[in-house]
Amino acid sequence: MISRLNVNKLFESIKFRTYMRLVTPYIVFSVLLVVGQIISPGYLSPGHLQSILVLAVPLGLMTIGETMVLLLGGNEIDISVGDQASCAMVISALLLQSHPLWLVILVILAQGLLFGALNGVGTRYLKIPALIMTYITGRLLYGLSIAITKGTAPGIATKEVIELSSFPTITIIWLLLSIVVIVILSKTVLGRCIYAIGDNPIAAHNSGIPMNLIAVIVYSLSGALGALSGLFLLGFILIPSRYGFASGYSLQAVVAAILGGVSAGRGNYIGAVGGVLVLTVLDSFFTIFNIPEAERMMLYGITLAIILLVYGRREKLRK
Amino acid sequence: MKNTKLQLIKEYINLKIMLTSIGFMLGIIILNVIVNPRTLMYIDSITLLAVPLAFLGLAELIVLVTGEVDMSVGAGLTLANVVSVYAYLYHGIGDYRFILLHLIIGLAVGIVNGIIVGLLRVNSFLGTLATSSIWSGLALVILNKPEGPIPNWYYRLFMDGLWGIPMVIIGLLASLLIWLYFRFNKISLHFYASGSNPYSAFIAGINVNLIKFIAFTLNGLFVGLAALFMTGIIASGDPKIGIPYTLTAILAAIIGGARFTGGVGDGVATICAAIGLTFMRNLIFSLGVPFYQQDLVYSAVVLGLLAVVMYLRGGR
Numbered sequence: 123m124i125s126r127l128n129v130n131k132l133f134e135s136i137k138f139r140t141y142m143r144l145v146t147p148y149i150v151f152s153v154l155l156v157v158g159q160i161i162s163p164g165y166l167s168p169g170h171l172q173s174i175l176v177l178a179v180p181l182g183l184m185t186i187g188e189t190m191v192l193l194l195g196g197n198e199i200d201i202s203v204g205d206q207a208s209c210a211m212v213i214s215a216l217l218l219q220s221h222p223l224w225l226v227i228l229v230i231l232a233q234g235l236l237f238g239a240l241n242g243v244g245t246r247y248l249k250i251p252a253l254i255m256t257y258i259t260g261r262l263l264y265g266l267s268i269a270i271t272k273g274t275a276p277g278i279a280t281k282e283v284i285e286l287s288s289f290p291t292i293t294i295i296w297l298l299l300s301i302v303v304i305v306i307l308s309k310t311v312l313g314r315c316i317y318a319i320g321d322n323p324i325a326a327h328n329s330g331i332p333m334n335l336i337a338v339i340v341y342s343l344s345g346a347l348g349a350l351s352g353l354f355l356l357g358f359i360l361i362p363s364r365y366g367f368a369s370g371y372s373l374q375a376v377v378a379a380i381l382g383g384v385s386a387g388r389g390n391y392i393g394a395v396g397g398v399l400v401l402t403v404l405d406s407f408f409t410i411f412n413i414p415e416a417e418r419m420m421l422y423g424i425t426l427a428i429i430l431l432v433y434g435r436r437e438k439l440r441k
Numbered sequence: 442m443k444n445t446k447l448q449l450i451k452e453y454i455n456l457k458i459m460l461t462s463i464g465f466m467l468g469i470i471i472l473n474v475i476v477n478p479r480t481l482m483y484i485d486s487i488t489l490l491a492v493p494l495a496f497l498g499l500a501e502l503i504v505l506v507t508g509e510v511d512m513s514v515g516a517g518l519t520l521a522n523v524v525s526v527y528a529y530l531y532h533g534i535g536d537y538r539f540i541l542l543h544l545i546i547g548l549a550v551g552i553v554n555g556i557i558v559g560l561l562r563v564n565s566f567l568g569t570l571a572t573s574s575i576w577s578g579l580a581l582v583i584l585n586k587p588e589g590p591i592p593n594w595y596y597r598l599f600m601d602g603l604w605g606i607p608m609v610i611i612g613l614l615a616s617l618l619i620w621l622y623f624r625f626n627k628i629s630l631h632f633y634a635s636g637s638n639p640y641s642a643f644i645a646g647i648n649v650n651l652i653k654f655i656a657f658t659l660n661g662l663f664v665g666l667a668a669l670f671m672t673g674i675i676a677s678g679d680p681k682i683g684i685p686y687t688l689t690a691i692l693a694a695i696i697g698g699a700r701f702t703g704g705v706g707d708g709v710a711t712i713c714a715a716i717g718l719t720f721m722r723n724l725i726f727s728l729g730v731p732f733y734q735q736d737l738v739y740s741a742v743v744l745g746l747l748a749v750v751m752y753l754r755g756g757r
Contacts, residue, residue, distance in 0.1 A: 254747070419575070426571035
């Protein structure tokens with residue numbers, strides 16, 4: 123009787139739940155890797171694992187921003203990160219033809235910060251719901267990339283960019299940024315304020331946290347990271363073949379963060395990395411089996427639904 | 442008895458929401474006519490384009506009222522459109538069943554969403570995102586490119602109207618009447634109660650999860666109706682027609698007073714917002730903005746107007 127009680131307590135304790143939220147995506151990731159090895163031998167070879175670590179980076183960077191935005195709670199969400207990346211791809215391809223790389227990085231970071239701040243101002247000061255506000259910002263960025271190129275091909279990636287977005291460099295950048303964001307979230311004032319707002323906005327407001335300012339900062343960072351991942355994507359595909367190339371990443375970043383156990387004031391980026399890895403491996407499965415776009419969308423939806431059924435459900439009202 | 446009914450009507454109409462939304466619609470239409478007086482000649486065909494959006498806005502609204510969101514209305518519309526046209530082209534189903542098929546597919550899509558979100562208690566944003574992906578993929582599997590035509594009598598219906606009444610008027614009246622019938626029905630109170638505070642609603646004896654299921658079922662019915670009009674307008678089956686409609690529908694519902702926290706929102710205002718948004722596209726077009734700047738200008742104008750509407754209404 124006593125031992126059963128203890129087991130129940132263990133399962134219900136908040137610490138255990140938090141721990142499980144972090145570990146679950148990694149368990150799913152390992153299971154998928156093993157399944158991959160069984161289906162297609164050579165899946166676990168160093169070369170392939172390396173390519174997963176490279177392909178995951180753009181989504182990983184976008185998920186950093188998405189994690190911080192989702193931690194704020196209160197229906198905050200950023201579905202413009204993918205469009206930030208698409209626009210940054212076009213702008214950097216255009217500027218790389220005649221300007222040095224550091225200037226291009228500064229310009230796209232400015233683009234990300236500016237439109238990210240617009241998201242923050244719109245949701246917080248104009249009180250437009252975040253889903254709609256960030257969607258409109260995404261459309262603005264899409265329109266901007268068409269307007270500045272006037273529909274012509276903007277240019278091609280240079281050697282520097284390709285080197286920047288190949289194996290050791292790009293993964294090291296992701297690792298460094300991950301460590302920075304984990305430290306920011308757990309050790310700094312900004313991070314604690316983000317958790318406080320997400321956990322209880324009224325208490326946060328009453329204890330004098332500048333909620334609107336912090337939301338604007340978080341949205342700006344999210345935009346800047348989205349824009350930066352656009353530069354890496356340009357290094358992957360060399361020519362921005364169409365406008366809005368990376369738009370699909372926005373929703374993937376949301377899914378990755380939520381799979382990693384992020385919700386208002388709960389979870390952190392370590393879990394979200396697991397979510398990113400799961401999505402990247404799923405994508406590589408579809409490529410291995412050479413599944414066409416339409417079936418790929420269906421399978422993606424079905425997988426997402428199954429994962430959600432396992433652990434994305436509301437609590438019962440009857441307690 | 443009469444007195445209480447009058448009170449009910451007064452309580453049901455939120456003047457702030459109604460006025461901003463009607464102002465939004467009229468303002469844009471008037472601006473449109475000033476910029477390009479010839480708009481008056483095409484006013485019926487532009488409004489016809491707003492009918493699917495109005496139905497989708499209502500579909501979104503009815504779910505937003507219960508505190509959930511549906512990211513799959515555009516994909517649901519696409520699926521209903523594609524399946525019906527496929528059935529006509531390859532199986533010769535071209536009589537009244539052509540209309541029925543739209544509604545059945547719409548309902549089926551809604552019921553699946555309702556089971557996932559309402560009964561299985563999955564987070565609605567992600568759950569409907571998953572189904573949206575499934576419907577879009579399925580639509581592409583069924584028809585991998587736009588195909589036509591649709592049955593001739595159905596096409597004539599949109600050209601000549603039903604018994605001489607243009608389809609615009611039928612569509613708008615239908616959306617209005619269905620919404621008002623729902624709103625003045627007792628069950629709508631359960632929807633609003635579940636949205637504004639699910640726990641209190643549960644304590645008061647409302648089966649909140651069942652209400653969410655019914656909300657998604659009704660949502661599916663509206664999606665089917667939207668698809669019916671969309672098929673008539675484009676006169677073909679297009680596996681990519683619905684993609685941009687999802688968030689525009691949410692936008693219409695938001696201008697119609699809905700909030701993501703649930704419990705508020707008005708259908709008449711949503712229909713007005715849908716008409717306003719459609720005319721806005723036309724306005725940008727007639728202002729003579731260069732092609733490659735249209736997206737930029739359109740989203741900037743939407744953002745500006747949305748800010749004004751939100752400011753006038755006050756508070757989230």
